[in-house]
Amino acid sequence: MGRRTAEEAQVLLRRRLCDPNFIFSVFSDSPDSNYSKLKFIVSSSVTEACNNSMLLLGPRGCGKIAVLDLVLEDLLKEYPEMISVIKLNGLLHCDDNCAVKEIARQLCIEHELMFSKMASYDDNSQFMIAMLRECGLAHKTVVFILDEFDLFAQGKQRLLYSLLDAMQSVSSQAVVIGVSCRLDADQLLEKRVRSRFSHRKLLFLPPPKDDLQRLLKHILLLPTDSSLPHDYVTEFNSRISNILADKRFIEVTDKLSDSDSTFSNFLRFLFSAVSYIDLRSGFMTLDNFKSALSTIQRQPKLDCLKDCSILELYMMVCMKRLEVKEQGSYNFNSVMKEYKSIHDSFQTSDNYSRTVCIRAFEHLLDRQLIEFADRGHNQSIEFRSVKLLISSSELHQGLKSNRSCPVSYLGFGSSNSSKTNGILKDTKYVVVETKSVQHYED
Amino acid sequence: MSKEENPQVTRRTTRLSASSVLNANESATKIVNLPPLTLRDLVFGEEEPLSFDGLISSLPGRRNQILEILRLLGPVNSPVSPLFVYGGTSTGKTSTILQVFRHLNRPFVYSSCRTCYNSRQLFENILNQLLLHRKSESNGYSSAKKCEKQADFVNLLKEALMGVVDNLKGNAGRSSSSKKTGVSASGSTVYLIFDSLELVRDWDKSSTILPLLFKLHDILKVPDVGVIFISSSSLDTYHSDTGFVDPIPVYVPDYTEEDLRQIFMRNQSNSKLRSSFLDVVLKPFCRVTRRLDELSTALSPLFKKYCEPLDDLGVVPDEDTKRRLFSYLQPHIAPALNEIFRVRSQPSVETGGRDNLKRKSSSKKFGVSDSIDEIDFHMSISAKYLLISAFLASRNPATLDASLFDSTGGSANQKRKRKSSEKSMDLKEASEQEQFMKGPGTFPLERLLAIFQCITSVAEYSLEEEAAETGLDGENGDTGLMSDILLQVSSLCNSNYITKGGSCPLEGSTRYRSTVSEDLALKVARSLKFPLSKYLYRR
Numbered sequence: 001m002g003r004r005t006a007e008e009a010q011v012l013l014r015r016r017l018c019d020p021n022f023i024f025s026v027f028s029d030s031p032d033s034n035y036s037k038l039k040f041i042v043s044s045s046v047t048e049a050c051n052n053s054m055l056l057l058g059p060r061g062c063g064k065i066a067v068l069d070l071v072l073e074d075l076l077k078e079y080p081e082m083i084s085v086i087k088l089n090g091l092l093h094c095d096d097n098c099a100v101k102e103i104a105r106q107l108c109i110e111h112e113l114m115f116s117k118m119a120s121y122d123d124n125s126q127f128m129i130a131m132l133r134e135c136g137l138a139h140k141t142v143v144f145i146l147d148e149f150d151l152f153a154q155g156k157q158r159l160l161y162s163l164l165d166a167m168q169s170v171s172s173q174a175v176v177i178g179v180s181c182r183l184d185a186d187q188l189l190e191k192r193v194r195s196r197f198s199h200r201k202l203l204f205l206p207p208p209k210d211d212l213q214r215l216l217k218h219i220l221l222l223p224t225d226s227s228l229p230h231d232y233v234t235e236f237n238s239r240i241s242n243i244l245a246d247k248r249f250i251e252v253t254d255k256l257s258d259s260d261s262t263f264s265n266f267l268r269f270l271f272s273a274v275s276y277i278d279l280r281s282g283f284m285t286l287d288n289f290k291s292a293l294s295t296i297q298r299q300p301k302l303d304c305l306k307d308c309s310i311l312e313l314y315m316m317v318c319m320k321r322l323e324v325k326e327q328g329s330y331n332f333n334s335v336m337k338e339y340k341s342i343h344d345s346f347q348t349s350d351n352y353s354r355t356v357c358i359r360a361f362e363h364l365l366d367r368q369l370i371e372f373a374d375r376g377h378n379q380s381i382e383f384r385s386v387k388l389l390i391s392s393s394e395l396h397q398g399l400k401s402n403r404s405c406p407v408s409y410l411g412f413g414s415s416n417s418s419k420t421n422g423i424l425k426d427t428k429y430v431v432v433e434t435k436s437v438q439h440y441e442d
Numbered sequence: 443m444s445k446e447e448n449p450q451v452t453r454r455t456t457r458l459s460a461s462s463v464l465n466a467n468e469s470a471t472k473i474v475n476l477p478p479l480t481l482r483d484l485v486f487g488e489e490e491p492l493s494f495d496g497l498i499s500s501l502p503g504r505r506n507q508i509l510e511i512l513r514l515l516g517p518v519n520s521p522v523s524p525l526f527v528y529g530g531t532s533t534g535k536t537s538t539i540l541q542v543f544r545h546l547n548r549p550f551v552y553s554s555c556r557t558c559y560n561s562r563q564l565f566e567n568i569l570n571q572l573l574l575h576r577k578s579e580s581n582g583y584s585s586a587k588k589c590e591k592q593a594d595f596v597n598l599l600k601e602a603l604m605g606v607v608d609n610l611k612g613n614a615g616r617s618s619s620s621k622k623t624g625v626s627a628s629g630s631t632v633y634l635i636f637d638s639l640e641l642v643r644d645w646d647k648s649s650t651i652l653p654l655l656f657k658l659h660d661i662l663k664v665p666d667v668g669v670i671f672i673s674s675s676s677l678d679t680y681h682s683d684t685g686f687v688d689p690i691p692v693y694v695p696d697y698t699e700e701d702l703r704q705i706f707m708r709n710q711s712n713s714k715l716r717s718s719f720l721d722v723v724l725k726p727f728c729r730v731t732r733r734l735d736e737l738s739t740a741l742s743p744l745f746k747k748y749c750e751p752l753d754d755l756g757v758v759p760d761e762d763t764k765r766r767l768f769s770y771l772q773p774h775i776a777p778a779l780n781e782i783f784r785v786r787s788q789p790s791v792e793t794g795g796r797d798n799l800k801r802k803s804s805s806k807k808f809g810v811s812d813s814i815d816e817i818d819f820h821m822s823i824s825a826k827y828l829l830i831s832a833f834l835a836s837r838n839p840a841t842l843d844a845s846l847f848d849s850t851g852g853s854a855n856q857k858r859k860r861k862s863s864e865k866s867m868d869l870k871e872a873s874e875q876e877q878f879m880k881g882p883g884t885f886p887l888e889r890l891l892a893i894f895q896c897i898t899s900v901a902e903y904s905l906e907e908e909a910a911e912t913g914l915d916g917e918n919g920d921t922g923l924m925s926d927i928l929l930q931v932s933s934l935c936n937s938n939y940i941t942k943g944g945s946c947p948l949e950g951s952t953r954y955r956s957t958v959s960e961d962l963a964l965k966v967a968r969s970l971k972f973p974l975s976k977y978l979y980r981r
Contacts, residue, residue: 007517010517010520011516011519011520014520014521014522015520017523018521018522060685060686060687065660089661091592091653091654091657091661092591092592092593092596092661093593094650098591101593102593105597148684150684182684264687264688265688267523268688271523271690272514272690275513275514295510295690298691298693300528300676300693301676301678303676303693304676306695307530309730309731309732310728310729312731329879331879350729352779352780355781355783356779356781356783359731359782359783360730360731363731366531366674366675367530367675368675368676368679379881380881380941382881383879383880383881383882
């Protein structure tokens with residue numbers, strides 16, 4: 001009984017988290033929210049039979065499309081036969097031919113007409129204009145949603161111009177809603193397009209902290225009228241309320257929203273936390289949230305450094321030393337020279353041949369810890385100049401956290417004492433080298 | 443043949459097409475009719491399902507990652523956010539995911555961005571799998587739907603997914619009553635797995651394809667779909683102009699030494715012997731690399747060497763034997779470390795390099811070349827001369843050609859020995875540094891051929907004296923046709939000894955660059971008995 005209810009609760013919570021309608025319906029009640037404003041604009045243009053255009057702007061993951069979908073769903077319920085929706089996406093349809101074909105296809109589906117794939121661009125655009133006229137005469141509003149609006153504004157903007165131009169005629173009734181994550185999307189429009197565009201903009205911002213609290217309660221508290229047993233639900237909800245009021249939990253959410261406070265980041269965090277529910281007990285604990293935080297906020301370069309082998313770390317330390325010596329650009333040959341000089345002065349046991357070092361160099365390139373600084377592919381790999389993509393503090397931290405790194409390398413990396421030509425004094429140099437085959441004690 | 447006499451034929455029948463009609467009957471019987479695909483093929487497809495313990499034990503060292511993936515995928519029919527699995531190469535990401543799906547017995551569609559090398563292949567591959575279409579001879583090895591544009595892909599994918607999900611739901615309702623245990627899929631959620639995602643960054647239209655893939659889950663709006671990405675580099679290396687929606691990351695770290703030891707100990711007949719071998723060898727090799735594929739190719743010949751002094755491979759070694767084996771192996775460890783990334787090709791060790799890497803050489807001189815034990819590939823004489831000329835052309839500045847190679851093909855005059863002052867030493871160091879950094883220079887084709895002509899005329903001069911002794915006859919007069927030489931140049935380009943270095947802006951002709959190191963050039967010159975050092979320009 002315990003496991004099944006826990007699983008059911010988990011599935012319920014996951015379903016809620018993956019459903020944008022559920023999440024954004026929290027904010028739909030207050031009158032000055034974006035939901036209400038958007039609803040007002042669209043419904044007024046439907047009822048008054050006028051044309052309109054607007055832009056929804058805001059960073060990614062703030063719920064623009066979700067709120068728009070919510071508004072349209074409600075409006076479709078209120079005015080059943082008076083709205084038809086056409087959705088276009090800049091990633092898919094930025095080519096004009098594609099876009100017009102897609103518009104024609106969606107119009108055909110909506111009005112149950114036959115769509116021919118062989119229709120040309122002219123056929124499709126004439127069809128679109130004709131349909132707009134017909135819909136206008138029938139008092140039906142066509143709502144065009146242009147997702148990734150900034151991608152439509154690249155190139156010649158033929159589609160935008162034809163759409164907005166078609167809206168200028170008396171008999172058409174259309175609303176064009178552009179959605180973009182670039183806040184200057186309207187500056188990208190050409191002059192003739194911009195003059196036909198009404199400069200209505202709705203700004204979607206990441207939520208403030210108390211909104212997040214409201215959202216948390218809305219999502220995590222299980223409903224009392226579901227199929228789950230009643231006492232389980234009350235116990236679950238009381239535990240959740242305790243956690244939400246806990247100071248440590250507030251620290252966790254602060255840490256999360258300090259780096260990225262958009263809705264999508266928050267929902268990912270909650271999804272990860274919900275998936276940590278212990279299915280035996282069936283309740284969420286504060287540790288779930290803490291582990292979710294560490295999963296979401298990763299430091300990929302440090303993880304990479306932890307995985308590097310000693311030879312690869314060695315090469316990066318050589319490059320860091322070259323940078324410290326203020327050698328502006330260096331390539332594999334100079335790194336090898338530095339490698340040999342370290343070996344000559346400090347007698348390490350890691351002296352490998354050139355082919356081995358080239359391969360380790362290529363591994364570093366694959367892991368994207370170093371990168372070529374020039375663009376061409378003309379030279380072979382030994383001569384192209386490279387640069388390190390990690391800072392010295394990251395390198396130092398990575399060296400410390402790598403389990404198999406000998407202590408001596410820490411001394412190499414942090415040598416920035418004297419700048420005399422070619423001589424670098426290592427103050428922290430400690431020889432704790434284990435000889436490679438020395439384990440075999442007689 | 444008989445078909446050609448047919449007066450009704452309006453098109454001219456070639457002999458080939460006429461004869462192929464006769465063969466058609468034979469080949470018809472050879473067509474293997476593969477059964478049509480069913481929904482059951484969307485699942486991993488092994489006969490017996492994999493238990494949880496079997497899953498953990500088949501992937502050593504991956505217990506944490508398996509648990510994480512299992513908990514993110516969740517119970518049956520629960521919706522899932524997109525997942526992004528990343529980690530180094532050969533850390534077991536793909537096998538972990540596929541074995542997890544084998545354990546869970548859920549339907550999935552796997553496509554690798556390595557085998558599908560552009561977007562059209564990728565889209566059509568996914569659609570073929572969803573529409574249960576198999577490419578066979580009957581449909582001319584074509585895909586189910588031709589899909590090139592992203593818009594078409596999204597529409598077709600949506601239709602195909604709805605179709606598959608409906609079928610799965612229908613099957614789930616039906617099969618609960620039937621007794622088939624087999625491999626019918628559990629649940630009605632379909633998972634799309636994209637492997638090797640980092641290769642998409644190098645595709646043509648990657649700036650639109652990558653955001654599309656990351657946003658696929660949102661665009662589709664089909665609730666019973668999960669998307670999983672597998673990549674060998676982390677999310678922050680995927681650059682995009684306006685960003686994309688982040689999936690949930692799952693990190694797969696490299697194997698630690700203990701994990702590697704566990705992996706190498708699997709399926710061993712004599713585990714004690716193997717473990718004593720690993721005690722000796724694993725730690726020094728792990729200092730160089732911890733990648734499983736490289737370690738396994740490096741360690742297997744060493745293991746063979748380690749077992750050589752043993753008469754009986756099944757013996758459990760005691761301390762004495764271990765010591766003996768260790769001292770036998772020890773001198774081989776250091777050179778093996780230096781060759782750790784080299785995959786030795788078997789024939790070259792045994793036959794001495796006669797028959798591998800045949801070059802496209804048609805104008806071989808003087809029969810088969812004599813023992814080239816210093817170079818382990820086989821090249822014709824003229825190819826070697828070309829290689830040396832390319833090296834000289836890259837190394838020396840063009841203005842010196844006249845003095846180094848005068849018209850009679852004589853060798854360079856002796857350089858005037860001056861006492862080098864301190865300033866010239868500094869200049870020498872600086873120029874060496876520059877040589878270090880810049881690399882070999884470029885040269886046009888005409889210069890290469892001119893140097894080649896000069897060198898070979900010298901060589902023939904000295905070889906003619908030898909030829910007189912051995913009595914070899916001579917096409918020594920000219921060095922072969924120019925077309926043969928140009929063929930050699932192109933084959934050297936193909937093997938990366940000469941690369942194209944971009945074109946000269948004034949003339950527009952391509953320039954070449956030699957990528958041969960000085961050691962290799964000296965080896966080749968030594969095999970030809972060519973005095974390379976006299977021609978090298980040293981400041």
